[in-house]
Amino acid sequence: MKPELVSLILNAVQELGEHNGVPLPTALDGDTPLFGRDGLLDSLGLVTLVVAVEQAIEDELGVSVSLADERALSQRASPYRTVGALADYAGSLIRAAA
């Protein structure tokens, strides 16, 4: 499931870049930092991305999950620190909802 989620998140990041003028690097992958140190997104950008990913998971995988997490600001444990970390977090919630 992880590659599918990484690709879904990368699509959401691309869209955010196009619609909200967020400058993106040429290569995007699971290691791309999202939020926190060297992250692409400010807090409003993160909120927008999280909502877009929740809706994409609902539309494409038919599962409703809330990606809210109180570790958002943690450098080490934040599920929003990279694309891959967010994919892992979303995957764990999807498995728990199944």
Add this chain to the structure above:
Amino acid sequence: MDTPITLITGTRKGIGRYLAEHYVRCGHRVVGCSRGDVDWSLDGYQHYVADVSDEQAARRIFTDVRKKYGRLDHLINNAGIGSMNHSLLTPLSTVNAVLNTNVVGTFLFCREAAKLMKTNAYGRIVNLTTVAVPLKLEGEAIYVASKAAVLSLTGVLARELAPFGITVNAVGPVAIETDLIRSVPKEKIDRLVSRQAIPRLGTAADVANVIDFYLLRTSGFITGQCLFLGGV
């Protein structure tokens, strides 16, 4: 302009039912919810049975609204329960129930509504609080505390959601002839009414009048406010 989509919580009876009927009359597509089913129906109104503090139930409503309409214009957080009792006689189960419905429910619906509203960069959220907050009404400690929390939530969310074109305001009614005050002794209601600048019971129409104002497109510069009725 597209038909406005309006979600109202606690529509089974009282103010919520009045608001559902009022906004259907105003031409809105109204989605409502309550813990029980409704014994009435209306063209333009769709009901969900849901406890507002149940996260999964709340998300199901918003998923349906998103799939059906693709947007949400208005949220009115009306669902609320009271506890008219001295604090020393209030059981913990009542404290949890009041906080869950009034605070957790309001928060959850604001959060999920904002996600949907932000995709359209437009939204109006109205939360119901009470004049019992500024009046510090004795005998309603946990109810008043929960509605004070709703007031604080309104102020903070107004700032957090402003960048998304969403306003968040509150209305604080006086006592209104509903089930919520039916068990309160008449002397207590009379005492409360006497503390208002205009000493009469409120009506659901008084509440709708304030909400109408907050929902106007031209009210886009008004957020984080609370309007108390009766001159409190």
